[in-house]
Amino acid sequence: MRKILSYIAAFSFLAVVSCTNDDQDIQDKQEDQPILSSDAKALSKRINFANSGVLDMKNSSGKNVTAGNFPLVLVAEVAPPVYNGKTLRATHVAVEGNYAYVSYNTEGETYLGAIEVLDVTNPNAPQLVMQAILPNTDVSSVRYDNGKLYIAGAKDIYASGATSPAFVGSMTLSGGMLTNSLQQTFLKGNVGTDVTSSASKYYAVSGATGVFAQLSKTSQQVEMTIPLNDLRALGYNNNKIVVLSGTEGVKIYDANGLNLVTSFATSADVEGAKRTIDFIDGKLLISEGYNGVGVYNLSSGAKLQKLAVPTQIPNVNPADIVSNAVSVNSGRVFVANGGAGIYVYAPENNDLKLMGSLDLTGSSNFVMSKGEYIFVATGAGGLKIIKTVAPANGAVNCSGYAAYTGNEWLNVNSGQTLEYSGTKSLQGINVNHVLTWCGALTASQGVNINSNATFNMYGQMYQGMQSNPWNSLNINSGALLNQKGNLTTYGHMILNSNAKWKVEGNVTIFGNLTINQGSKIEFIGSNSTITIHGTVTKNGNSTITGTFTDVNNKL
Structure with a gap:
């Protein structure tokens, strides 16, 4: 039998209301x-x-x-x-x-x-x-x-x-x-x-x-x-x-x-x-x-x-x-x-x-x-x-920060200290001194916290794409990512020599995590979690401290 989903007639019916008992084509049935x-x-x-x-x-x-x-x-x-x-x-x-x-x-x-x-x-x-x-x-x-x-x-x-x-x-x-x-x-x-x-x-x-x-x-x-x-x-x-x-x-x-x-x-x-x-x-x-x-x-x-x-x-x-x-x-x-x-x-x-x-x-x-x-x-x-993507309710107070009105690439130059709030979608972020963001962010490409720079992220952040994991989140030599809230990165995450990462919240990494010589990961409080779907590579000596739940037992 050919399945007929609909049929357009060349005329219109007069709208008439009928009761169930008068309509022989309507009945109850329970099968299949x-x-x-x-x-x-x-x-x-x-x-x-x-x-x-x-x-x-x-x-x-x-x-x-x-x-x-x-x-x-x-x-x-x-x-x-x-x-x-x-x-x-x-x-x-x-x-x-x-x-x-x-x-x-x-x-x-x-x-x-x-x-x-x-x-x-x-x-x-x-x-x-x-x-x-x-x-x-x-x-x-x-x-x-x-x-x-x-x-x-x-x-x-x-x-x-x-x-x-x-x-x-x-x-x-x-x-x-x-x-x-x-x-x-x-x-x-x-x-x-x-x-x-x-x-x-x-x-x-x-x-x-x-x-x-x-x-x-x-x-x-x-x-x-x-x-x-x-x-x-x-x-x-x-x-x-x-x-x-x-x-x-x-x-x-x-x-x-x-x-x-x-x-x-x-x-x-x-x-x-x-x-x-x-x-x-x-x-x-x-x-x-x-x-x-x-x-x-x-x-x-x-x-x-x-x-x-x-x-x-x-x-x-x-x-x-x-x-x-x-x-x-x-x-x-x-x-x-x-x-x-x-x-x-x-x-x-x-x-x-x-x-x-x-x-x-x-x-x-x-x-x-x-x-x-x-x-x-x-x-x-x-x-x-x-x-x-929006900030978690009640997670952070962003009242003291200015709204961001810049372009899709957020660059913090050497010697600059920038503080922003709001919910924005970006292409990428380069931090060369100090950036504080309060609210919610997405970055479809790379996030680079360069040597000795600091990125304070208060709220929710999503970064990268699974299809191109080398658009990664990089904490470079001597730099600090201070995270309070939730972070999800779909690409790789790399901590280079002597990098520091403070976590108070939940982390999901779909790509690989690389921890290089001298890096430090510190979990703050008692409720933080980390879920890593890729592999973890540790090069040299590094330290991981604090109380946290390692969902996939990767660390």
Whole structure:
């Protein structure tokens, strides 16, 4: 059977509300139960750190001169699962606390999906802790709400006996983990494309000649349906349900009774493409494919702005540059622009202004940002985990230091004493006398504390890239790195002769650590930790003092 994800009809349905008992195509069914695995060690073998490290965000001209205000690191990449010889592709992510729930489906005629739980409690060592394979089932979208996952997708009607391909359901979690407690309800349409929820209800849309449905959280029964064409996405905002159709535009319903409040047209879109919506400051953001992201007044429907798709990206086919998804987090807007990567915007003078872009390998098909993380699904390329960098709450008081407004290379000349605060992304740092930084820093290339110089780092710092470990962190002859807070270096770290390193906090070194003659490492206090993934080389006599936890027993 050919898998049909959506179909655009040449006419529109009148929006009619029907009750469950009058709709013969909607019924409950429980079969094809999830195949569960909680072998975190085996699952986590798919997590790859080869490209981990500090990300350089490009501005609109393609390069930066001044230091950036939004430092980011690529934590890891998660390869997609393979089941019975079929490689799945990531479709959606829901985030709750330190858990990310990732959904998958399979391209082509095969119906095969999965949901996985990613634990990011330790940002330097994420783990896949659970998996549920869903036979004969594609999963389009997941949403976490109060101990349950709400799921939308499609079933193979011949293999499963389902009355309709489109379904919506809920899985009861246990301590945040997946279970076999999955209830499914079938809807008219070829595929359940999206799901959202309110306090007592949950809502779903199904593509092609599908429906917008309201279901009871307690009984799982469909309470109301409204037939609409080519349904792509929906969202809950201020007691309103916002529904996106590829052909009929936006329809906004009151959550109390599903009365239509307003509707308005949007850009025409490619048949069957996955799209998302989100909200910021009373505005509705819609990913509109080749038309970019449309920004609409949520009350009037007036189009306020268009975030156009980028053009003339080197080595990228223009046909692969398309706005697939949009996500809002902490006043920033993230757009998945296919082969062009992720574009980041922030409000400025009532408009959204481009902050910069992230050039990621693979096509950015979906983006979800919540808390400190940005998750990017790249289809068959799997999932990318990106972390924002900020000072740890309450770790340091930076009130006595000036804000840094310089360029992306921070150079401290001989005889200079410089003191700065803030959160910045840099290319690199050269210290030839005294530098104090209070806050958070990233440096994508080298950090050199040269002979007899001092670098006081109070807060969080990330340095380097795994792909080029020789862009290293160097404490040279007689120099001092005085670290209070957390340090992560993705390249090598080298202490040259008589170098000094004082540590009060946590250190992670993905590369190698070299400790040369006369070097001293002093751990302050009783709670410091060091995790070294590479090798440790000690040349000559050196000293390591203080109380600390050596996680991998390398020192």
